[in-house]
Amino acid sequence: MDNKERLSAFYDNELHEDSSDLLQLLQEENSLSKELKGYSLISSIMQQTRFSSPQHKANTKLKINLITHSFAAAAAIFLTLGFITFFNPAKFDYDEKSSQLLADAIASEEGQIRLNQDQDILVDHLFRVMDERNLNTNMSPGWVPVGFSQNKEKPAIFSNGPKKFVLHVENSNVSLTKPIYWKKGNNLVYLHPTTDGKIITVYGNIRPAEAQKIVFSLKR
Amino acid sequence: MHKPMEQYKDMDAQLIDEFGRGNEAAFDILFTKYNNKLYASLLAFTKSKELAEDLTQQTFIRVWKKIETFRGESSLFTWMYRIAINLAKNEFNSKETRKQVLTDVIEDNHEIASSISSPESMAIEKESMDAVISFISSMQSDLKEAISLREFDGKSYEEIAQITSSPVGTVRSRIFRAREEILKFMKEEEIYG
Numbered sequence: 001m002d003n004k005e006r007l008s009a010f011y012d013n014e015l016h017e018d019s020s021d022l023l024q025l026l027q028e029e030n031s032l033s034k035e036l037k038g039y040s041l042i043s044s045i046m047q048q049t050r051f052s053s054p055q056h057k058a059n060t061k062l063k064i065n066l067i068t069h070s071f072a073a074a075a076a077i078f079l080t081l082g083f084i085t086f087f088n089p090a091k092f093d094y095d096e097k098s099s100q101l102l103a104d105a106i107a108s109e110e111g112q113i114r115l116n117q118d119q120d121i122l123v124d125h126l127f128r129v130m131d132e133r134n135l136n137t138n139m140s141p142g143w144v145p146v147g148f149s150q151n152k153e154k155p156a157i158f159s160n161g162p163k164k165f166v167l168h169v170e171n172s173n174v175s176l177t178k179p180i181y182w183k184k185g186n187n188l189v190y191l192h193p194t195t196d197g198k199i200i201t202v203y204g205n206i207r208p209a210e211a212q213k214i215v216f217s218l219k220r
Numbered sequence: 221m222h223k224p225m226e227q228y229k230d231m232d233a234q235l236i237d238e239f240g241r242g243n244e245a246a247f248d249i250l251f252t253k254y255n256n257k258l259y260a261s262l263l264a265f266t267k268s269k270e271l272a273e274d275l276t277q278q279t280f281i282r283v284w285k286k287i288e289t290f291r292g293e294s295s296l297f298t299w300m301y302r303i304a305i306n307l308a309k310n311e312f313n314s315k316e317t318r319k320q321v322l323t324d325v326i327e328d329n330h331e332i333a334s335s336i337s338s339p340e341s342m343a344i345e346k347e348s349m350d351a352v353i354s355f356i357s358s359m360q361s362d363l364k365e366a367i368s369l370r371e372f373d374g375k376s377y378e379e380i381a382q383i384t385s386s387p388v389g390t391v392r393s394r395i396f397r398a399r400e401e402i403l404k405f406m407k408e409e410e411i412y413g
Contacts, residue, residue, distance in 0.1 A: 005392065011253055012395065014376070014377045015231060026249060027243075033249070036249065036252050045353070
C-alpha cells in the first residue's frame, strides 16, 4: 500500500496501523496535503449533489412505513435530545450524562444510517416537536388522560408521577398511513395519523399500548 | 499484519497531540479531513447551505478551543458531530437570536475564524459538480460501486467488502483508485488543482 492509498484509508478512518511516518510526510509534502484536500472536495461534491438531486427531492415524499431503519435512527436521536430538553431541568448542555446519551445515539448504527437516508421530513417533524414553542395540544382543549395531570407551565406535558409524556398535534406532511412507534429503553416516541391529515405525536416513558390508549382517548 | 491497537496512536490522536503542542498545521489536516463531512451532516439537519456553513465554522471554532478536552472515548468525528448537533439544536431553539449569536461568536473568535475556510465545494460551480458526478457515473463499475457506497451511503470498508463480496484490501484499493481517477478528471477539467 503506497502512501496515497494509506492517506485515502486515513481519510475514511480505515487506516489501522502506525501512521507516524505518514503524518510526518503529510506535514512536509505539499502534494500529499493537496491530495487530502482533493478527497475532501470529492466527498463534498458527491454529498451535496446527493442532497440537491431531483431523486433526493422526490424521495422526501416519505414512505415511512417502508423505511423503518431511518425512522428508528431519527427517533433515537430525537428521544435522546427530546428527553434532555423536556425532562432535564438543566436543559440540554454539555453535562457528562447528556453528552454520553447523545454520543450513544449518534454513534449507533441507526444514527449512521440516518445520515445517509432521505428521511428529512420525519427528522424535521421530530425536531419541530422537540422545540416546545411549537407544541400544540389544541385538538381537544381541556382534555387530560385518566390518571394524569397537566403541567400548568407546559401544557403539552402530562405526568402521573413516575411517568411523563409530551403530546403534540399538527397538520403534517409526514405521509403516515398507520401508527408507528420507536422505543429506546423505557422511552417511546409514537406517531399516530388521523383521518383528517393530522399527526398526533406522543413521547415519554410510557408503553406503546398506553400511548395508543391516550391517542384514542384524545380522539374521542 | 496490523499491529495491536495498544502499540500505536491513531493518526487523529497524533494530530491532536501535535496541535496541543502548538502545531497549527495539525489542525489544518483535521479540518481538511472533517469539514466537508460535518458540513454535509449539518446540511442534512438544517436544509440551509448558509446555516450549515455557519454552523460548520462555529463547530470548528469550538473544536479549536476545546480539543484538549477530547478524551478519545468516542471517535473524533463523533465528538465533533456532537458539538455540531448541539449547535444545530440550539439553532432550532433560538432562530430569532441566531444571527446575533453567530455575529458575536465569529467576531469574538475572529482570529480563529479567519483561519477556517468554508467548505471548498462552495467555490465550485454547479456545472463543474455535475461534470464530476457525470464522470463518476461513467467510471468502471467496481470503482463506482465502492466510492458510491463509501461517499453516498457512508459504509465502512468492512461493510462494502460484505456487500461486494470482496476482500477489505480490494475495497480500500478500489476506493483509492476511484479517488485518483476523479482527481485526475478534475485536474484535466481544471476543476481542481
